[in-house]
Amino acid sequence: MSATGVAAQFTEAELKLLQALVYQECGMHFDERRAHFLQDRLLRRLKECQLDSFYSYYRLLISDAGKQELARLLENLTVNETSFFRNKAQLDLFHKYILDDLLHRKQERRDFSLRIWSAGCSTGQEAYTLAMLVADGLAYYYLRNPLPFEMPSPKPVVPPPWKVEILASDISYSVLRAGQEGIYTESQMANVDYSYRLRFFDKVGERYAIKKALKEFVHFDFHNLKTEYLPQRNDIIFCRNVMMYFDEAEQKRLVEKFSRCLNAEGYLFVGHAESLLGLTDKFAMVHRNSGTAYQRVEVQM
Numbered sequence: 403m404s405a406t407g408v409a410a411q412f413t414e415a416e417l418k419l420l421q422a423l424v425y426q427e428c429g430m431h432f433d434e435r436r437a438h439f440l441q442d443r444l445l446r447r448l449k450e451c452q453l454d455s456f457y458s459y460y461r462l463l464i465s466d467a468g469k470q471e472l473a474r475l476l477e478n479l480t481v482n483e484t485s486f487f488r489n490k491a492q493l494d495l496f497h498k499y500i501l502d503d504l505l506h507r508k509q510e511r512r513d514f515s516l517r518i519w520s521a522g523c524s525t526g527q528e529a530y531t532l533a534m535l536v537a538d539g540l541a542y543y544y545l546r547n548p549l550p551f552e553m554p555s556p557k558p559v560v561p562p563p564w565k566v567e568i569l570a571s572d573i574s575y576s577v578l579r580a581g582q583e584g585i586y587t588e589s590q591m592a593n594v595d596y597s598y599r600l601r602f603f604d605k606v607g608e609r610y611a612i613k614k615a616l617k618e619f620v621h622f623d624f625h626n627l628k629t630e631y632l633p634q635r636n637d638i639i640f641c642r643n644v645m646m647y648f649d650e651a652e653q654k655r656l657v658e659k660f661s662r663c664l665n666a667e668g669y670l671f672v673g674h675a676e677s678l679l680g681l682t683d684k685f686a687m688v689h690r691n692s693g694t695a696y697q698r699v700e701v702q703m
């Protein structure tokens with residue numbers, strides 16, 4: 403029976419071929435536990451493309467004409483679960499200790515730029531959470547270390563002379579569009595307390611829109627973590643709940659690339675269920691009050 407008649411079946415070889423293609427394209431590894439998810443999503447795409455066999459679908463994916471379909475398949479395979487203020491203990495470590503230390507070190511060097519990357523940002527809640535925390539962190543920093551000139555009025559989200567860039571990247575165009583739009587439902591706002599809602603959101607009907615002043619320093623872009631080129635000169639990278647879908651070899655490669663695109667003594671944050679243990683000697687663990695991060699180790703010459 404044809405694929406559109408629903409009875410298309412994989413042979414072992416076809417499944418292996420498609421698994422290898424997905425791994426090669428984006429690093430996602432579908433082991434036995436997740437193979438049925440891969441099969442289910444492949445079946446859906448096969449029907450959508452009105453193709454009769456998985457081998458013809460594979461041929462489409464590797465052809466020049468199949469580039470769009472490949473992107474669509476990868477979108478269908480990603481898990482996009484996310485939330486504002488996810489992993490509070492880790493964000494406290496970022497906000498109260500690491501950011502403060504970083505601002506201090508940078509100011510001493512008269513370097514007023516801060517570059518943070520949310521790699522695998524999904525629909526943007528992680529990047530906007532970081533933006534809110536940085537805005538707070540800078541305001542509190544200047545309460546204790548006043549500037550030698552008057553603060554403009556109304557107070558900007560990022561006080562001069564600081565320049566903050568938050569890059570939010572993902573492999574899925576649909577989540578990037580949602581992040582760029584920056585409008586969230588009441589249930590997506592569950593972890594956002596009222597003071598943040600008042601300062602950084604506008605109410606649009608039943609939903610909440612990120613204010614322009616905060617949005618201005620979050621930039622969304624497509625980026626595949628599998629590629630060799632990674633955005634450079636980051637002070638901090640958040641790559642949470644992404645590596646867990648990669649196998650160990652791919653995780654090692656990614657962490658190695660992260661160490662190269664972080665500034666000296668920069669920090670990497672990974673998800674609650676992820677760890678760099680056994681993957682690298684280029685990072686040292688920083689642990690405080692149940693929050694964990696990794697700092698790049700500088701080699702002494």
Ligand SMILES: C[S@@+](CC[C@H](N)C(=O)[O-])C[C@H]1O[C@@H](n2cnc3c(N)ncnc32)[C@H](O)[C@@H]1O
Nearest residue numbers: 428480481483484522524572573626627642643
């Ligand atoms: C579970 S979400 C995590 C979102 C956010 N970092 C968090 O912790 O709440 C994982 C995201 O990683 C993205 N992703 C998966 N493979 C990727 C790759 N090779 N390159 C870039 N992003 C990828 C997915 O599209 C998805 O949006």
